[in-house]
Amino acid sequence: MNFLAHFFLSGTDEPLMAGNFLGDYLNNQQVAALPDAVQEGVRLHRQIDSFTDQHPLVRKGVRRMYGRHSKYATVLIDIFYDYLLTVNWAGFAAEPLPDFAQRAYRALEKHLHLMPEPVRSYVPQMIADDWLQKYGTYDGIAYTLKRMGGRMSRPELMDGALDTLRQQLPELNQEFQVFFPQVMDFVGLPKP
Template sequence: MLNIFTVEMNYLAHLFLSEGTPESLIGNLLGDFVKGTAVNLYPEEIRKGIDLHRKVDSYTDSHAIVRSSKSLVSSQRRRFAGVLIDVFYDHFLAKNWLEYSEIPLRDFSQDVYKILQDNRDILPDSLQRVLPTIIARDLLSSYQEIAEIGITLTRMSARLKRTNNLASGIEDLTANYQRLESDFRDFFPDLIKYATVGKF
């Protein structure tokens, strides 16, 4: 995945797949923020969450359905295919949230924000800096809206140093919407089973 660790990254699926404890939620969020030996600074339960985040990423990247989704991304933006599909899948999870959870998305999001605020001191500086924006924008719930996905891609594009066309990736979502949603619906139960039953 491209090194775009910002408020705009996709975290909803990782948070959903955590075990629901504060430590697991934090760990699953930190997977993209904590590098190298820095993981050893955290308690065991948080480290487990970080490990699950990374294994979920590996499983997702190697899944045939996800590879099929990536093939739908325009050749002009193919280098961003992994980032785009991650964000698109979070959109479909947010849109269809109540098919997978008994807790309304807004309630789930508020619970996550409270846990992060309560544990702010142990979060990496980079995450502490963006946390107020995540909460103010209610980023997790906002992914239900296609317009928010467009805004997210534009902000991610601006974070890259080189000129790029990541922002126009919203065209790949709208042009292939039904196929991508179908791919997500086929893939996500596999991911839930992997994360829950534990194939690692």
């Protein structure tokens, strides 16, 4: 899953949120230098990723996209699941999404000093552009895909990704509605 889901699955614990955000950006030596509460967030991130990558419904969605998007199918499903989380937000959270996004951004700002470059340099842009709420629109997904394409070895495999989301939305949403409560249970997050 992408940023929004990782923040959400951290509950209300700000150091956990910061560590969960950093999970993909740090090696084990860097993690060991963090405060214990932030280290726990990194561990949570990695546990969530492992649970997600092994889940049969997630794998089913990846297989549907693999022919068109190859190795980036797993990246796309992470992004698409953040989209689905935003459109289904009220079913999973009592806190309104705008309030949650601001709380997540505050957690990042409080822990910015712990972040390595280049992460530290793009967090202010993430906050200014409100990436977390943008996941809930096709334009926001297109923006995310464009931003990510610049860092990929084969960006052409991302071509047509927004069309894939539109075409597979019913199946993806049905799978997400089953999967997401299970990952919430996995991390011990209560449902509203």
